[in-house]
Each structure stands twice: as structure tokens, then as C-alpha cells.
Amino acid sequence: MTPRTPLVVVGDSLLDHDVSGHAERLAPDAPVPVLVRPERSARPGGAALAACLAAADGREVTFVTALGDDEASRTVREMLRSRVRLVETPLAGALARKTRVMADGRPLLRVDDGDGRAAAATREAEEAVAGARAVLVADYGRGTAGALREALTARAARVPVVWDPHPAGGPPVPGTRLVTPAAAEARRFADRRTAGPGADDDGGDGLHSGPRGAAADATGLRRAAADARRLLDLWDVASVAVTLGEHGALLHQGGTPLLVPAPYRADGDCCGAGDRFAATAAGRLADGELTELALREAVDAATRFVTDGGVHGALRDPDTGDPDTGPSAGPRELIRRVRARGGTVVAAGGCFDLLHAGHVDLLQAARRVGDCLVVCVNSDASVRRRKGGGRPVVTAADRVRVLEALDCVDAVVVFDEDTPERLLGELRPDVWAKGGDYALSDLPEAGLLESWGGQVVLLPYLDGRSSTRLVERASRGAGTGPRSATSPRR
Structure with a gap:
């Protein structure tokens, strides 16, 4: 097997919790489902998930992120220990946590807490970016990418940089090779609207997020193409791939856009599919593939990710020896x-x-x-x-x-x-x-x-x-x- 190019991932970590059970009846005191036999699980979220997925592809990953001394930071730090090389920057406040309440595989409620933000860059973090052969930025709007913006701008002039933007974050640095907004995010950025403190800080789940069929018709495709074209000029980047849920992704590099459809309709938990898409695209660009081919592999990988059980299937404990990827x-x-x-x-x-x-x-x-x-x-x-x-x-x-x-x-x-x-x-x-x-x-x-x-x-x-x-x-x-x-x- 050809060695895979190492990747530096820069972005904001989250701690994700799921409370999953069965809803068999409504509560007697309010018309709300009663969750029975709940099971609780936790996993790395945000950019930490993207870094783990890139490492699961068999490549060496250096992950630059802000962590503190709070309980959520300590939990994520331990989860990342055997998966990636961790380069920490200081975090002001408590690490953001996202809790989903799931009934029979469907989300009922989500609770977000934790207001921590990256306080500053460090020399070690800047050196990690400066020496990177390829970079994935998963900007969840918590300040890590902003603190390293100067280093990222300099590196984007020399190596492939993939930027996964989110409404609460800033724009990609000029010269970025590929930007991967979901359709709703592209619309928002193209309209020059900015997200306030109450915005959804995870931006959905990329390839499989948003309303089902949101970009299925010609109107949706025209809107996505127009937004991508505007963002190319607004951001001064090489290409924009707007993810269209179950319909794949639309790549714009100037001229006529390229539509890459999903290989089939995937049913399952789509949480993390956008991170799987961005991590695959960044890895394949790092290995020297053309943007069109990298995008096709990213669409296929995100679709398989959902089919194979989403984050629960992908993030097996590496110490168990059960491989995350491979032909079978x-x-x-x-x-x-x-x-x-x-x-x-x-x-x-x-x-x-x-x-x-x-x-x-x-x-x-x-x-x-x-x-x-x-x-x-x-x-x-x-x-x-x-x-x-x-x-x-x-x-x-x-x-x-x-x-x-x-x-x-x-x-x-x-x-x-x-x-x-x-x-x-x-x-x-x-x-x-x-x-x-x-x-x-x-x-x-x-x-x-x-x-x-x-x-x-x-x-x-x-x-x-x-x-x-x-x-x-x-x-x-x-x-x-x-x-x-x-x-x-x-």
C-alpha cells in the first residue's frame, strides 16, 4: 500500500454525547415522548472528529486544537491520545459540549453548553502549520482557526488547504485549495450574513444535512452554483464544493460547475458525514489527486459512512485491534x-x-x-x-x-x-x-x-x-x- 501523506488538522474540538433509547409512550403530564432503556455514549466532536476520521484512513495526523483543564477537555484529550499527535493551544472557558437525545435512532432534542474559545496561538501550533504538507481546517467558530490565521495564510500559498467553514466561524484564508460548505452555509456566506452568538455552531452534517431533497431540483442546483461562484470571488479560493445532502456535491472552480452525485441514497445517522467528507477530500488532495477525483472519493466516503453506522461505526477503539477501514x-x-x-x-x-x-x-x-x-x-x-x-x-x-x-x-x-x-x-x-x-x-x-x-x-x-x-x-x-x-x- 502506498504511504499516505501526513495531514495537519486545525480546528475546534467539541465533546459529543448521545442518550439513545426507545420511545414507547407519551408522558402523562405533557405531550412529550418518554425515553426508556437509555444508553449513554460519548465521542470526540467537531474538529476532533474530523481528525480521528483522517487518522482512521491510515495516515499520520497532527491535530492543533484548543483544550483546557475542564472535565470535557480532559475527556476529549484522553479520547485523542492513541489516535493523533495532539498540539494544544490554551482554551478560555469550558470546552463546548453537544448532547443529543435519540429515540429509535431519531433525534428528539439537542442540548449545547460550554462557552470556551481559543485564547491564543502557540509557537508549537504555528510550527505545526508551517511544516504541514497539507492542512484541513475544521472551523467550528470557537477561535482556533482565527488564532492561527496568519500561519494558515502563509501555508495555503504552498500546500493544499481544505477549509470546512461553519456559520459562527470566519472565512477561509486566501489561496485555500477547496472550501466545503453545506448548501445552507453557502447561501448564508454568499449573502454576506454573519452568524451571531446563538448560531448553530456545528453547521449541520455536510453531505447529509439539511432538508431532505433541498437541492434536488433545478432551482436548488442553480442557487448552489450561484452561491459557489460568488464565494470563489469573495474568498479568493481555488474551488468551492457545496454539499447537497443525499444528492452529493457541486464543485465550482470557475466555468461550468461539476455535479458529483452520491452513489446511492444512504439511510442512517448522518451526524459526522460532513467531517468524513472534508477529511477524505483533504487526505486525497494531500496525496496529490486532482480536486475532481478527491471530491468524488469524498462523496463516496461520506455516503458509506452513513450506511456503515455513522460515528458509532467509525470510531472503534484502536486498542481493540478492530480496524476502522479497509476493503472488508x-x-x-x-x-x-x-x-x-x-x-x-x-x-x-x-x-x-x-x-x-x-x-x-x-x-x-x-x-x-x-x-x-x-x-x-x-x-x-x-x-x-x-x-x-x-x-x-x-x-x-x-x-x-x-x-x-x-x-x-x-x-x-x-x-x-x-x-x-x-x-x-x-x-x-x-x-x-x-x-x-x-x-x-x-x-x-x-x-x-x-x-x-x-x-x-x-x-x-x-x-x-x-x-x-x-x-x-x-x-x-x-x-x-x-x-x-x-x-x-x-
């Missing part, structure tokens, strides 16, 4: 959630080189068998061993991308062996689905599935469809020709 983190979390509600996990596998109608028909049928479908895909090396030196025609990364775009596919995992037994042993699906052109005797996976009570099933397969046949026809330059019913099908 998403599928494993998906399988865990499906099983928790008594659902059936279906898996299907193959090379899927030159995806065709036969593949799609098989995957749609497999998805109808259960409650989620995980597709196991042969790596490039595995395909070469099975098909020969000229294959695959399509790389594993692109095959995964195409498969993930299918509505019937919930997750995709790549395996490097010739057959998927090892991966199946890890995922332990309830059903392993194959096309009807296979015989059970040809499937070494059958006995494996039986060992944990799983079942292999054959599904109807459209006759005559074959990636190999398509490759042969293309190599001969024959646009039409008879299909062979006996040709290889994978």
Missing part, C-alpha cells in the same frame, strides 16, 4: 447490522470483467433471495491466473465501481485467491448464489457453506452471455455475430 470494513459492518435485525446475508462471486446482462440478471436475482447482497470479486492477479495474460480487460478498481453502482449490490469485496473460500470463511454468508450454468460438484464452496449452516443456491442465468465471448468478438473487430450457447460464461 464496510461489508462486515453491513453484515453485522443485517444479522442484528434477523436478516439473511447473500453473497455472490465472480470476475465480472466486462459486466453484461447475464451478470446483472444474476445479481438482481441473488439480491431478492435475502436482505443484503455482498459481491466477492476476483482481483486482477486472480483473473490473470484464471483467464490468461490478456485479462482482465477492466481493472479491479473499475469493476468494483461499476458493481457498486448497481442498486441490487450492497457491498463489494475483492479477493486475491483463485477461489473465494477464505473470504467466505470471514464473511460467513447465509446464502452463496451462483449462476445455473454451474453444477454443485463444481463448487468447492458448497461444503464450506454447509459447515456453518449456510446454503448454496443456483439461480437462472441468461444463456449466451459471456465476458470471454465479448472480448473475443472485440479482438476480431466483429460488431455482430452469432452467440455460442456453449461458450464460457465468466
Whole structure:
């Protein structure tokens, strides 16, 4: 794996609390829900969450933030201890805390307290910014970015800086590579309105915040494009990406804006999705990617973040050895959630080189068998061993991308062996689905599935469809020709 470029994150920490339970009745003395069997949890919030998510991507993170001697500061400091290199600046007052009361996964109430603000910069903080190879600023309006504004301005002239703005904070420094406001924030900044002390200091949750469908129509897109265009000039920055909730993000660099839609509609707790978006974009720009590609990966990452359980799924304790990310983190979390509600996990596998109608028909049928479908895909090396030196025609990364775009596919995992037994042993699906052109005797996976009570099933397969046949026809330059019913099908 190519080493990832270290990242400096600058911004205001919060301490987030959740009180989660079930609402089964209304109180007798007032028409309000009664929360029963509550569970309490705490996690880093604000810029501290963004720093943890960047570190969970496998990169070295230096986090510059203001912390004090209050209880909330001590709690956040301990949470960050094993995740990031912490560079503290002094905090005047108590660290801000945000408490959500949740009933059956939906927020009922939020309580904010703590008025602490960054008191000043320190030499160590300024040196951390001056030596950064890339910077993410998560400005939650509590003064950390303002205290380091001169150092950030100087660094923005030399390295990529991504600025995630919030209504109570200030504008990004000139020369910032990418600014990532949500649609409502972009509207507010473009109108030159400023937030007062009572403003929402966390600015929503970026990619999945705001009214559902807020930018779904042409009017919403025109407004977002106009706001982004104005902010480019107002702030003197290279690009503005306005996040549009479930509809993705709109990138403006001058000229015609680029719309990057979300790969699918994600249902779940969206708290922290904006931080996931900004952390991914900053990391990929740090690694040298073009802004358009970094934005596409950021949209995909934020969507997966919501699907995989949001902050509760992402912020596992690193001391447990349970990885936060990796090729199988998403599928494993998906399988865990499906099983928790008594659902059936279906898996299907193959090379899927030159995806065709036969593949799609098989995957749609497999998805109808259960409650989620995980597709196991042969790596490039595995395909070469099975098909020969000229294959695959399509790389594993692109095959995964195409498969993930299918509505019937919930997750995709790549395996490097010739057959998927090892991966199946890890995922332990309830059903392993194959096309009807296979015989059970040809499937070494059958006995494996039986060992944990799983079942292999054959599904109807459209006759005559074959990636190999398509490759042969293309190599001969024959646009039409008879299909062979006996040709290889994978």
C-alpha cells in the first residue's frame, strides 16, 4: 500500500454525547415522548472528529486544537491520545459540549453548553502549520482557526488547504485549495450574513444535512452554483464544493460547475458525514489527486459512512485491534447490522470483467433471495491466473465501481485467491448464489457453506452471455455475430 501523506488538522474540538433509547409512550403530564432503556455514549466532536476520521484512513495526523483543564477537555484529550499527535493551544472557558437525545435512532432534542474559545496561538501550533504538507481546517467558530490565521495564510500559498467553514466561524484564508460548505452555509456566506452568538455552531452534517431533497431540483442546483461562484470571488479560493445532502456535491472552480452525485441514497445517522467528507477530500488532495477525483472519493466516503453506522461505526477503539477501514470494513459492518435485525446475508462471486446482462440478471436475482447482497470479486492477479495474460480487460478498481453502482449490490469485496473460500470463511454468508450454468460438484464452496449452516443456491442465468465471448468478438473487430450457447460464461 502506498504511504499516505501526513495531514495537519486545525480546528475546534467539541465533546459529543448521545442518550439513545426507545420511545414507547407519551408522558402523562405533557405531550412529550418518554425515553426508556437509555444508553449513554460519548465521542470526540467537531474538529476532533474530523481528525480521528483522517487518522482512521491510515495516515499520520497532527491535530492543533484548543483544550483546557475542564472535565470535557480532559475527556476529549484522553479520547485523542492513541489516535493523533495532539498540539494544544490554551482554551478560555469550558470546552463546548453537544448532547443529543435519540429515540429509535431519531433525534428528539439537542442540548449545547460550554462557552470556551481559543485564547491564543502557540509557537508549537504555528510550527505545526508551517511544516504541514497539507492542512484541513475544521472551523467550528470557537477561535482556533482565527488564532492561527496568519500561519494558515502563509501555508495555503504552498500546500493544499481544505477549509470546512461553519456559520459562527470566519472565512477561509486566501489561496485555500477547496472550501466545503453545506448548501445552507453557502447561501448564508454568499449573502454576506454573519452568524451571531446563538448560531448553530456545528453547521449541520455536510453531505447529509439539511432538508431532505433541498437541492434536488433545478432551482436548488442553480442557487448552489450561484452561491459557489460568488464565494470563489469573495474568498479568493481555488474551488468551492457545496454539499447537497443525499444528492452529493457541486464543485465550482470557475466555468461550468461539476455535479458529483452520491452513489446511492444512504439511510442512517448522518451526524459526522460532513467531517468524513472534508477529511477524505483533504487526505486525497494531500496525496496529490486532482480536486475532481478527491471530491468524488469524498462523496463516496461520506455516503458509506452513513450506511456503515455513522460515528458509532467509525470510531472503534484502536486498542481493540478492530480496524476502522479497509476493503472488508464496510461489508462486515453491513453484515453485522443485517444479522442484528434477523436478516439473511447473500453473497455472490465472480470476475465480472466486462459486466453484461447475464451478470446483472444474476445479481438482481441473488439480491431478492435475502436482505443484503455482498459481491466477492476476483482481483486482477486472480483473473490473470484464471483467464490468461490478456485479462482482465477492466481493472479491479473499475469493476468494483461499476458493481457498486448497481442498486441490487450492497457491498463489494475483492479477493486475491483463485477461489473465494477464505473470504467466505470471514464473511460467513447465509446464502452463496451462483449462476445455473454451474453444477454443485463444481463448487468447492458448497461444503464450506454447509459447515456453518449456510446454503448454496443456483439461480437462472441468461444463456449466451459471456465476458470471454465479448472480448473475443472485440479482438476480431466483429460488431455482430452469432452467440455460442456453449461458450464460457465468466
